[in-house]
Amino acid sequence: MSKEPKKELKVRYYKPKADIKLDISDIQNFVYDMSRCIKCKGCHWVDHTYMPGTKFMTRCPSGTKYEFDAYQAAGKMRIGHAMAEGVLDWNDKALEVIYACTLCGACDVGCKRNLDLEVELTLESLRVKAVKDGKGPMPAHKKIADNISKKKNFFAADQKKRTDWMPKGITPAKKADVLYFVGCSASFVNPEIAQSTVKILKSSGTEFMLMPDEECCGNTIFSVGMLDEAREIAKRNVEAMRKTGAKTLLLSCAEGYRMWKVDYPKLMNISTDELGFKVVHLVEFVDELMKAGKLKMKKEFNTRMTYHDSCSLGRLSDKWTPWEGKRGWMGCVEPRLKRRRGTEGLYAQPRNILNAIPGVDLIEMPRTRENTFCCGAGRGTKEAFPELANFAAEHRLEEVKYVGAETLVSSCPWCKNKFAQAVKANGNDVQVLDISEVICASIDA
Ligand code: SF4
Ligand code: SF4
Numbered sequence: 001m002s003k004e005p006k007k008e009l010k011v012r013y014y015k016p017k018a019d020i021k022l023d024i025s026d027i028q029n030f031v032y033d034m035s036r037c038i039k040c041k042g043c044h045w046v047d048h049t050y051m052p053g054t055k056f057m058t059r060c061p062s063g064t065k066y067e068f069d070a071y072q073a074a075g076k077m078r079i080g081h082a083m084a085e086g087v088l089d090w091n092d093k094a095l096e097v098i099y100a101c102t103l104c105g106a107c108d109v110g111c112k113r114n115l116d117l118e119v120e121l122t123l124e125s126l127r128v129k130a131v132k133d134g135k136g137p138m139p140a141h142k143k144i145a146d147n148i149s150k151k152k153n154f155f156a157a158d159q160k161k162r163t164d165w166m167p168k169g170i171t172p173a174k175k176a177d178v179l180y181f182v183g184c185s186a187s188f189v190n191p192e193i194a195q196s197t198v199k200i201l202k203s204s205g206t207e208f209m210l211m212p213d214e215e216c217c218g219n220t221i222f223s224v225g226m227l228d229e230a231r232e233i234a235k236r237n238v239e240a241m242r243k244t245g246a247k248t249l250l251l252s253c254a255e256g257y258r259m260w261k262v263d264y265p266k267l268m269n270i271s272t273d274e275l276g277f278k279v280v281h282l283v284e285f286v287d288e289l290m291k292a293g294k295l296k297m298k299k300e301f302n303t304r305m306t307y308h309d310s311c312s313l314g315r316l317s318d319k320w321t322p323w324e325g326k327r328g329w330m331g332c333v334e335p336r337l338k339r340r341r342g343t344e345g346l347y348a349q350p351r352n353i354l355n356a357i358p359g360v361d362l363i364e365m366p367r368t369r370e371n372t373f374c375c376g377a378g379r380g381t382k383e384a385f386p387e388l389a390n391f392a393a394e395h396r397l398e399e400v401k402y403v404g405a406e407t408l409v410s411s412c413p414w415c416k417n418k419f420a421q422a423v424k425a426n427g428n429d430v431q432v433l434d435i436s437e438v439i440c441a442s443i444d445a
Helices: 027-035 061-066 073-084 092-099 106-111 119-132 139-151 183-189 191-203 219-223 227-244 254-268 282-291 348-355 386-402 413-425 435-443
Strands: 019-021 178-181 208-210 248-251 278-281 303-307 324-327 360-363 407-410 431-434
Touching: 019 027, 027 073, 027 119, 061 386, 073 092, 073 106, 073 119, 092 119, 106 119, 139 219, 139 227, 178 191, 178 227, 183 191, 183 413, 191 282, 191 431, 191 435, 219 227, 219 254, 227 254, 248 254, 248 282, 254 278, 254 413, 278 282, 282 348, 282 435, 303 348, 348 360, 348 435, 386 413, 407 413, 407 435, 413 431, 431 435
Parallel strands: 178 208, 178 248, 248 278, 303 360, 303 407, 407 431
Antiparallel strands: 019 324
16 A cells, blocks of 8 residues: 655644734734634624614624625634735635625624724725735726726716805805815715705804815725725825814715724824814714704604614724734733724714704614614725625615614715615615705704
């Protein structure tokens, strides 16, 4: 009998970095997090203590749709870990698994109830690695990147028409303390949101300006891992904002809000507080105006309504603070790291506003606030994985129907469009509105 030479098994004992930084440009910063995932699935299931029943118990759109563990954060963490150790190379499936994900942050807050692993940052860093290794992003993302680089907006629309939505009778100031950053969606696809926003500003006597030569915020570029390009956009926009002298940057788009408040500072290695201006979403602004007695919801809106928490306005919007330090015994870190757990999101403000509108019967869906279920639209998903985006929106609509709501309200054009599309495709009779439209109707602007 011929004796085959004994194969040598190469066992690597990999030690995660001891000096670490919350820096997504290097996947090695997250090897500890990936290697310590215990597959408990807190990133996939909503904890029983938070669930008022047995329906709608998952939090991960990707894992819920594709069912295999690989698509949940736990699977992505394993794939990433093997890649970071150099024992797995990119292949088509691995690339699909990393990008077929809405980067919604549900897994991150789920994991941090127990283990404090930096799941969202790991997933972002894996996309950065995919781009660095010449494998990512997906073809549909490259098309958007091309639009933004050539036309300065997401839709390759004519930039000269960017402010065509401005209603007659409203003229922005040349200089003002409040600058309304409209964003690509409200500028070109959802003029009703931009129009409602400026009408609310006018009604409350708030002087506002627009950013001269506003360009895309770069949310998708950042989200798909094109870090260098996203950093250039961040620097350009922050510099342009600082130059205006405005003190408050106002947004009506949740994705843009997260980008300015969290990801620009992340890209520039500064904290949110070091931006030099305040980043505020319309719901915060209106809530403050109501408290100051400058805006009153007067007109009745008789409907059974439910509110969808956008991921980027909620769990993904805790302030950013750069951190670097050491990891020691049992994985403990120093200096102290204040984890971003999604608890500082804008959850109360939209509810205060909607509850103040006469006639509104506001009912909650089972998954709310940091446990919200993503609409599926953002962060490069609907372009590269439309079937995942459709699934997520339709799954959420099931929840809307389950609570018997006639009207679904959100605070982001991306959510509004995705839900409106799903309603149309399924012959549903749910009315989908942005909160700016509801406010505008109630103040009779
Ligand atoms: S919750 Fe955290 S530790 Fe548990 S499976 Fe998910 S990523 Fe892993
Ligand atoms: S970011 Fe969202 S879709 Fe992606 S793995 Fe986490 S929970 Fe799932």
